[in-house]
Amino acid sequence: MTSHIMLTSHPRTRSGLYHAVKWGAPSARDRGPFVASLSDPAQRNVIGTHSGAYSLYRALAVAAGNLQSTHRPDLSNTTPAAEIGPHPQWCDPKKIVSFDPWGHRVAEEFGHLLAAGIDIRPTIAVTKAHINMPELAAAIAAGRLKPDGDILAANGDVKVTKAAIDPVWYLPGIAERFGIGERELRRTLFEQTAGMFPELITRPDLKVFLPPIGGMTLYMFGDVEKLGQPETKVACRVHDECNGSDVFGSDICTCRPYLAHGIEICVEMAQQGGVGLVVYNRKEGRALGEVTKFLVYNARKRQKGGDRAETYFARTECVAGVQDMRFQELMPDVFHWLGISRIHRWASMSDMKRNALVSAGIDIVEQVAIPDELIPADARVEMDAKMAAGYFSPTGAPQADELTRAKGRGLNE
Ligand SMILES: [Zn+2]
DSSP states (O other): OOSSOOOOSSOSOSSOOSOOOOTTOSSHHHHOOOBOOSSOGGGOOSEEOSSGGGHHHHHHHHHTTSSOTTOOOOOTTOSOSSOOOOOGGGGOTTTOOSSOTTTTOHHHHSHHHHHTTOOBOOSEEEEEEEEOOHHHHHHHHTTSSOOOSSSBOTTSOEEEEEEEEOOOEEHHHHHHHTTSOHHHHHHHHHHHTTTSOTHHHHOTTOOEEEOSSOOEEEEEESOGGGTTOTTOOEEEEEEEOOHHHHTTOOSSSSHHHHHHHHHHHHHHHHHTTSEEEEEEEOOHHHHTOHHHHHHHHHHHHHSTTOSBGGGHHHHHHHHHSSSOOOOGGGTTHHHHHTTOOEEEEEOOOOHHHHHHHHHTTOEEEEEOOOOGGGSOGGGHHHHHHHHHTTOOOTTOOOOHHHHHSBOSOOTTO
16 A cells, blocks of 8 residues: 555646546447546546445455455456347436446447556446245235246246446536536535545536445346337336335335335236336435434334324424435436336336426326235335325325324334
């Protein structure tokens, strides 16, 4: 390790050595690569570093002496296992602002620069897998799903293409989505991260930021290369992470039942020749985080009168200051990336997600509600509160007296 500290907060060269970024340019080469190299600061043209929140673990690995700070990934054989795009939306600077649409094609688009020694890294990876969930076996047993021996095997195995996407923020575009100025956005990001990224202030020439947050994972069913063709029908669930329910089956909310139901609809669509898509966003607890979420659970169950729908959102607001920080404004980007302009079957009750898609010009043909029998009893509070707040329900919102009745379990039950 060298004894002097490399500051990235001021340009090291005035010669324009680094590649200027033209976000939304007609091709990847015109747009330019994103270089976040820590060992070659003169080449850097972005703020921050790769791998989102995991960049801190990388720092620990370097600090502990387990990783060479100059290590560069060997990208042999890592290119996408399925072709995604390019789609015309990739070259519209306003359609995708929260990740790099060319992020999986780094080796193809910038091979000449990689060969010249420039440190360019993929921000998207595409692979293939089989998944299996007990709910799918239950759907087969109930006769809702029929194995076809290809997409869905008799043992419940489902073939998927999956993609992991790290966030890459184009700051002028992010600011525009939220209706604020770029300077205001940069200053607030700087202040609210306790000055973690000085270039937000000192380098207004750098427009791209790799934020240290979680990204998203896509699970796709059927032939993903049909995406972007107008005749391809698409079924979709946009799911925001809920570790307690998604992984551990905690029954206070409807997350895992909704996820499983969404996958069921996606499998069906793939079997009919369309494509199914599950977008899994790392936005735990409405992007408030799990500590806040568990505090809210306690507050809900200990409040006078017990856990009931009429106070569901208020309890969250008491602890977090807001009801929700998921900001669906950025969510439609992934649909533009996949070339999707119409969703034929949409498995969600969220009016916020629906409105975000519609205002991004994406049609929703049919909204599919979760069947009542798939909702756990303790989650009734959440369902009623959401329906009363304007979430989609085929049976209509619950009446006022319904909302005042305590329906959730007590804390020690
Ligand atoms: Zn949940």
